[in-house]
Amino acid sequence: VTETAEWLTFANELADSVKPIVLSYFRRRLSIEHKLDGSPVTEADRAIETKIRNAISQRYPAHGVFGEEYGRTEGASRYTWVIDPIDGTKSFITGVPLFGTLIALLDSDRPILGVIDIPALGERWVASAGEITRFNDIECRSSDCIRLRDAALYATSVDMFEGDDRKRFEAVSRAANMRRFSGDCYAYGLLAAGFIDLVVEADLQPYDFLALVPVVEGAGGVITDWAGNPLGIESDGRVIAAATPALHAEVVSMLARNSHQCAR
């Protein structure tokens, strides 16, 4: 068993172990002060991240951990686990089953393993660098869409784009065949499985997108920031995921043409 295979098994075990916790909080009445907070922090998030952190520090004491709730703990090695206990909190608190638990493993700043687990649907995407992404244990591939005008585009919400980013998103999304809102991590899973072709988002945190990188790349897609740079912990939170390199290049080029800096 290679080290990577061992990490992958461990990541699956992590997702399995927190699934009952996530589901025990789903559609339960949350306390009023958290229920509709702009950035809701629930007991669920904390319970899940604590369980995952404990499991990691027991199994891989030299690895670092970076999680949404409890921040970053440096490790002695170059490996860091990046955790989002519940991605899609707004879906979670409104009873929509499209939220997920995200688990990534970084080798220095490069994501080498990613899990998107959708506990309420029993769906899971698993990927490690150099291997084909698996969706519910079956290898999956992104679509062969190479032109924006043919692409089905998802973004979690128009509300994630501010100012100039909004204009750039409007230009791209209006040129797509179809645009649709909702998604969070689920949209990237849909892309890896070949159901949609493009995701363009902004205002994301590292724990929102690092697990998505191996999933999208392992399915044949391309995922970068809006300038076409690889995603890492220091990325600015703007993300493009595209089914093919050609589609990705078209969107990066269009975002650049529509940026305020270029227009001046």
Next chain:
Amino acid sequence: VTETAEWLTFANELADSVKPIVLSYFRRRLSIEHKLDGSPVTEADRAIETKIRNAISQRYPAHGVFGEEYGRTEGASRYTWVIDPIDGTKSFITGVPLFGTLIALLDSDRPILGVIDIPALGERWVASAGEITRFNDIECRSSDCIRLRDAALYATSVDMFEGDDRKRFEAVSRAANMRRFSGDCYAYGLLAAGFIDLVVEADLQPYDFLALVPVVEGAGGVITDWAGNPLGIESDGRVIAAATPALHAEVVSMLARNSHQCAR
């Protein structure tokens, strides 16, 4: 067994009978010309509606039928079944499991029975006039939210609002505690189950909203057009559903204040 109970059993049987058809088309590669059409018409829609129409004409030959695909067939009685085989076609064609089959029964123009079936999730809302709505066979109630500033609001997409409607929607949705896009019929089910508080939409067809009326009302909510009028086949396609009468009144009043006609 009352007539209403018999109709309800029949409506459940209809939903059961088409569920395997819907699921056999879900996440299957659809033919290219339909895949991303603006108003996608799939083999699935037609197969489902045909099956439902045949079952109705056999069981209730005097009842009319009005469906998305094959239009309106008048009946000899005052009862009309209204069918949307797949509500949320964009979800359906992009692999998102939040689409539903909608079945309503009208007594003249008044919806007296409604079913929202979400086949890919195994979830169903069932309602008939005068009874409490059932979600997965358990009675459900809308939330006790009485103020827009506390409300979680859903709409399927910002793209459903044109011109003046867009401004009116922006005014209302910006005043809500939270706004979120996606949903189709699922949003009304979430409202009936108490998970969200408000849905404001436009550009809907009668088969999109008539089944929702008994579901929302039977859970204690209020559902009308934007002017506060009851929904019927001739409604203009603008819909508000609110968890409580107070919340409904606040939104109707705000939509009226922000309408172009009033502003002049």
